[in-house]
Amino acid sequence: MGVKERKALERKVRRNQILDAARALLLSVGINNISISKISKRAELSVGSIYFYYRNKEEIFIALQEEGVALLYTKVLHVSKKDIGHKEKLIQIAMIYYRFSEDQKDYFDIINYFVSSPTIFFKPDLKTQIDMSARKILLVIREIILDGISQKVFTENDPYKFLIMFWATLHGLIQFKRFEKTVLGNKSHEQLYRYSLKKLISSIKYIN
Amino acid sequence: MGVKERKALERKVRRNQILDAARALLLSVGINNISISKISKRAELSVGSIYFYYRNKEEIFIALQEEGVALLYTKVLHVSKKDIGHKEKLIQIAMIYYRFSEDQKDYFDIINYFVSSPTIFFKPDLKTQIDMSARKILLVIREIILDGISQKVFTENDPYKFLIMFWATLHGLIQFKRFEKTVLGNKSHEQLYRYSLKKLISSIKYIN
Amino acid sequence: MGVKERKALERKVRRNQILDAARALLLSVGINNISISKISKRAELSVGSIYFYYRNKEEIFIALQEEGVALLYTKVLHVSKKDIGHKEKLIQIAMIYYRFSEDQKDYFDIINYFVSSPTIFFKPDLKTQIDMSARKILLVIREIILDGISQKVFTENDPYKFLIMFWATLHGLIQFKRFEKTVLGNKSHEQLYRYSLKKLISSIKYIN
Amino acid sequence: MGVKERKALERKVRRNQILDAARALLLSVGINNISISKISKRAELSVGSIYFYYRNKEEIFIALQEEGVALLYTKVLHVSKKDIGHKEKLIQIAMIYYRFSEDQKDYFDIINYFVSSPTIFFKPDLKTQIDMSARKILLVIREIILDGISQKVFTENDPYKFLIMFWATLHGLIQFKRFEKTVLGNKSHEQLYRYSLKKLISSIKYIN
DNA sequence: GATGAATGAGTCTTCATTCAT
DNA sequence: GATGAATGAAGACTCATTCAT
Numbered sequence: 001m002g003v004k005e006r007k008a009l010e011r012k013v014r015r016n017q018i019l020d021a022a023r024a025l026l027l028s029v030g031i032n033n034i035s036i037s038k039i040s041k042r043a044e045l046s047v048g049s050i051y052f053y054y055r056n057k058e059e060i061f062i063a064l065q066e067e068g069v070a071l072l073y074t075k076v077l078h079v080s081k082k083d084i085g086h087k088e089k090l091i092q093i094a095m096i097y098y099r100f101s102e103d104q105k106d107y108f109d110i111i112n113y114f115v116s117s118p119t120i121f122f123k124p125d126l127k128t129q130i131d132m133s134a135r136k137i138l139l140v141i142r143e144i145i146l147d148g149i150s151q152k153v154f155t156e157n158d159p160y161k162f163l164i165m166f167w168a169t170l171h172g173l174i175q176f177k178r179f180e181k182t183v184l185g186n187k188s189h190e191q192l193y194r195y196s197l198k199k200l201i202s203s204i205k206y207i208n
Numbered sequence: 209m210g211v212k213e214r215k216a217l218e219r220k221v222r223r224n225q226i227l228d229a230a231r232a233l234l235l236s237v238g239i240n241n242i243s244i245s246k247i248s249k250r251a252e253l254s255v256g257s258i259y260f261y262y263r264n265k266e267e268i269f270i271a272l273q274e275e276g277v278a279l280l281y282t283k284v285l286h287v288s289k290k291d292i293g294h295k296e297k298l299i300q301i302a303m304i305y306y307r308f309s310e311d312q313k314d315y316f317d318i319i320n321y322f323v324s325s326p327t328i329f330f331k332p333d334l335k336t337q338i339d340m341s342a343r344k345i346l347l348v349i350r351e352i353i354l355d356g357i358s359q360k361v362f363t364e365n366d367p368y369k370f371l372i373m374f375w376a377t378l379h380g381l382i383q384f385k386r387f388e389k390t391v392l393g394n395k396s397h398e399q400l401y402r403y404s405l406k407k408l409i410s411s412i413k414y415i416n
Numbered sequence: 417m418g419v420k421e422r423k424a425l426e427r428k429v430r431r432n433q434i435l436d437a438a439r440a441l442l443l444s445v446g447i448n449n450i451s452i453s454k455i456s457k458r459a460e461l462s463v464g465s466i467y468f469y470y471r472n473k474e475e476i477f478i479a480l481q482e483e484g485v486a487l488l489y490t491k492v493l494h495v496s497k498k499d500i501g502h503k504e505k506l507i508q509i510a511m512i513y514y515r516f517s518e519d520q521k522d523y524f525d526i527i528n529y530f531v532s533s534p535t536i537f538f539k540p541d542l543k544t545q546i547d548m549s550a551r552k553i554l555l556v557i558r559e560i561i562l563d564g565i566s567q568k569v570f571t572e573n574d575p576y577k578f579l580i581m582f583w584a585t586l587h588g589l590i591q592f593k594r595f596e597k598t599v600l601g602n603k604s605h606e607q608l609y610r611y612s613l614k615k616l617i618s619s620i621k622y623i624n
Numbered sequence: 625m626g627v628k629e630r631k632a633l634e635r636k637v638r639r640n641q642i643l644d645a646a647r648a649l650l651l652s653v654g655i656n657n658i659s660i661s662k663i664s665k666r667a668e669l670s671v672g673s674i675y676f677y678y679r680n681k682e683e684i685f686i687a688l689q690e691e692g693v694a695l696l697y698t699k700v701l702h703v704s705k706k707d708i709g710h711k712e713k714l715i716q717i718a719m720i721y722y723r724f725s726e727d728q729k730d731y732f733d734i735i736n737y738f739v740s741s742p743t744i745f746f747k748p749d750l751k752t753q754i755d756m757s758a759r760k761i762l763l764v765i766r767e768i769i770l771d772g773i774s775q776k777v778f779t780e781n782d783p784y785k786f787l788i789m790f791w792a793t794l795h796g797l798i799q800f801k802r803f804e805k806t807v808l809g810n811k812s813h814e815q816l817y818r819y820s821l822k823k824l825i826s827s828i829k830y831i832n
Numbered sequence: 833g834a835t836g837a838a839t840g841a842g843t844c845t846t847c848a849t850t851c852a853t
Numbered sequence: 854g855a856t857g858a859a860t861g862a863a864g865a866c867t868c869a870t871t872c873a874t
Binding site: 464468 | 835836838841
Binding site: 446447531544547554577584585587595598611612 | 741759782796797802807811815824827
C-alpha cells in the first residue's frame with residue numbers, strides 16, 4: 001500500500017471517528033445539544049481537527065443523515081430484490097423502516113431532524129442535497145409499485161402520489177410513537193403501525 | 209370588580225403580552241433563535257418579569273403550543289357541529305389542518321416542534337401536559353368516527369387506531385411539503401394531500 | 417437623587433469603565449490586539465456585561481473615536497474663540513492636532529484607525545456616523561477661513577477645498593512620523609510639520 | 625542552465641505563486657481576512673510550503689508591499705525620465721499615485737496598511753526594511769526637485785522637507801477619499817486632489 | 833410586582849504555526 | 854523540498870437564569 005493510499009485511508013478513518021462521536025452524542029444528548037466541542041472531546045480530536053475534516057456542524061449532520069439514508073437504502077434495496085410478492089415487499093419495507101426507527105434511533109432522529117425543521121432553516125443547495133439522498137429510497141419503492149401495477153397486482157392511477165402518501169404515513173406514524181401511553185391508550189404502537197400499513201396497502205388496490 | 213379579580217385579569221394580560229411577543233418572534237426568527245431577552249424586548253417587559261410569569265423558556269413554548277392547539281381545536285369543533293355528513297366532516301377537518309399549517313405557520317411550527325423533537329427532550333410531566341392538550345382534538349374526531357360507525361356510515365373494527373392513522377398521515381403529509389419541487393416533482397402538494405385524504409377516508413369503509 | 421437618576425448614573429459609570437479599559441488597551445497592545453475578553457478582564461466586568469452596554473466591539477471603538485474627536489473638538493473650539501489673528505488660529509489649531517497625536521496617542525490611533533481602514537470595512541450608516549462626528553471639527557476651521565476671507569486676510573476662491581487639503585496634509589504628515597530616522601534623516605519631525613504648516617497657510621493667500 | 629540556477633528559478637516561481645495568491649486575496653477579501661491557509665489553497669501549495677518560502681505571514685505582506693512599491697517606483701521613474709518640465713513631472717507623478725491608489729487598490733491598501741498601523745506593530749528591523757523600500761520613490765522625486773532648484777525653476781531652501789510634505793499631502797488626501805459624500809459634499813475628490821496639487825507645487829516657488 | 837444589571841459558561845469558527853512522514 | 858494533519862488558544866457573540874433594589 002502506497003503512502004497516498006494510506007493517507008487517504010487514515011483520512012477516512014478520522015472522518016469516521018468524528019461521525020462516530022457525533023452519532024453517539026446524538027443518541028445520548030439529543031440533536032439540539034450537540035456542539036462541536038462535545039464532538040471533539042468525544043472523538044479525542046482537537047476542535048480544529050473537526051473543522052479540518054468538516055466545514056461546519058451542518059456538514060457533519062448531513063454526513064450522518066446520508067449515512068443513515070444509505071443504511072436504510074441498503075436494507076430497502078435488499079427487500080426489493082427478494083423473490084416475494086409486491087404487496088409483501090411493501091410490508092417488509094415498511095417494517096424495516098419501523099425497526100430502523102428503533103434500532104438505529106440515532107440515524108432516524110437525524111433524518112427526522114431534517115424532515116421536520118422549519119423550511120427556512122437550510123440553504124437551498126443543502127436542501128436539495130438532502131432531499132436527493134432521501135429520494136433514492138423512494139425510487140426503489142416506486143419501482144415495486146410500478147411493477148406491481150404493470151403486473152396487475154395493484155390498480156392505481158397515480159402511483160407517484162401513492163408513493164409519497166405511503167412514506168408520509170409511515171413517517172407520521174413513527175413520529176407519533178411518542179404519544180404511546182398518553183394518547184394511544186393501551187394500544188401497542190407497533191400494532192397501530194401494522195394496522196395502518198394494511199389499510200395503506202389495501203387502498204392501493206381499489207381506489208384511485 | 210374586586211381587587212382579586214383585577215389582579216387576576218392583569219396577570220392574564222401580562223401573560224398574553226409575553227405570548228404575543230414570543231409568537232411574533234416564532235414567525236420572524238424561527239424557533240431556534242428565540243431568546244428570553246428578545247421576548248422581553250418585544251413584549252416591552254423586563255427579563256425579570258418574563259420569569260415572574262413563566263418559570264422558563266420551555267413553559268412559554270408550551271403555552272404557545274397550547275394556544276395553537278386550542279385554536280385548532282375550536283376550528284375542528286366547529287366543523288364537528290355542522291350539519292353535514294360524517295365523511296364530509298372528516299374531509300373538512302383535514303383541510304382545516306392543512307390551512308392551519310399554512311395560515312398559522314407559527315403555531316404549526318411549534319406544534320410540530322413538540323411532535324418531532326426526540327423524546328428525551330422533555331421531562332415526563334411536561335410531555336403528558338403537551339400530549340393531553342393535543343388529545344382533545346383527537347377526541348372530537350373520534351366522536352365523528354364512532355358516530356359514523358353507529359349510523360352505519362363507516363365500517364371499522366378499530367376506530368381508535370384509524371383515528372391515529374388518520375391524523376398521523378395528515379401530519380406526515382404536511383411535513384413532506386418541504387419536498388415539493390425536489391422530490392414531489394411537479395405534483396402540487398395540495399393535490400397530493402387531497403388525494404391521500406380521499407384514500408384515507410375510503411379505507412375506513414371497506415377494510416378492517 | 418431618585419432611584420432612576422442613580423441607575424442612570426451608574427449606567428454611565430459602567431460605560432465609562434468599559435471605555436477606560438478599552439482606551440488603556442488601545443495604548444498598551446494596539447488597536448489590532450484588543451479583544452472583548454481583554455476589555456472585560458481589564459474593566460473587571462464579565463464578557464456578558466460588556467455586551468450589555470455595547471452592542472459589539474465596533475460600537476466601543478466608535479464611542480472611543482467620538483470621545484477622542486470631542487476632546488479634540490473642544491481644544492480646537494477653544495482656539496477658534498481666542499482673540500488672535502486668523503492665521504495664528506490656523507497655526508495653533510494645527511499644533512494642537514500635533515500635540516494631540518502625541519499626548520493622546522490612544523485617541524489619535526483610533527481616529528486614524530477609522531480614517532485608514534479600507535472603505536469596505538464599515539457599514540454605510542456607521543461610516544456616516546463616524547464621518548459626521550469628525551465633520552464638526554472641520555466646520556470650526558471652516559469658519560475661521562471664511563471669516564478670514566471676508567475680512568480680506570485670506571484670498572481663496574475655494575475655501576472648502578482648502579479646508580480639506582489643510583487637514584489632510586496635517587494628518588498625512590503626522591502619519592509619516594513613523595519614518596523619522598529611517599526616511600526623514602536627521603530632520604526633526606516637528607520641524608517638518610511646522611515647515612509644512614507655514615507653506616500651507618501661505619498658500620491660502622496667493623493661489624487659487 | 626545548471627542545477628543551481630534551475631533551483632533558484634524554481635524558488636522564485638514558487639515565491640511568486642504565493643504572492644499572486646496573497647495579492648488576489650488582498651483584493652477580494654481585504655487585508656484583515658487573509659490567512660495562510662487561504663493563501664495556500666489559492667496558490668495550490670501546501671501550508672507547509674508557504675512556510676518554507678516565507679517565515680510567516682508578515683513576511684508575505686512585506687513582500688507584497690515591496691512589490692507594490694516597486695511597481696509604483698517604475699512608474700515614477702518613467703515620468704522622471706520624460707523630457708518635460710520639472711513642474712510637469714511633479715504633477716504627473718502625483719497623478720500616477722492617484723491612479724495607483726485606484727487601479728492598484730490592492731497594492732495601495734497594503735502600503736497604506738504599513739503606513740497607518742500604529743508603530744508598535746512591527747519589529748524595528750522590519751520597519752527599517754519597509755521604510756527603505758519606500759524611500760527609493762522619494763529619492764526619485766528629490767532628484768527632480770533638486771534639479772529644478774539648480775536650474776532655478778524652483779526656489780526652495782529646504783527641498784528635503786518639501787519632498788516629505790509633498791508626499792504626505794498626497795497620501796493624506798487619498799486617504800480622505802473615504803469622506804467623499806459625507807464630508808466632502810458635492811466636490812469630486814479628484815478635483816480636490818488636483819486643486820491641492822496645484823497649491824503644493826506653487827508653494828515650492830515662492831515661500832521658504 | 834417589576835426591573836435590568838450581572839454572570840460566565842457555552843456557541844461556532846478561525847488561525848498561525850509545527851512536525852512527522 | 855513538500856505535504857497536510859493536528860493543535861488549542863483565541864476570536865466575537867449569545868443566553869438562561871438570578872437577585873438586589
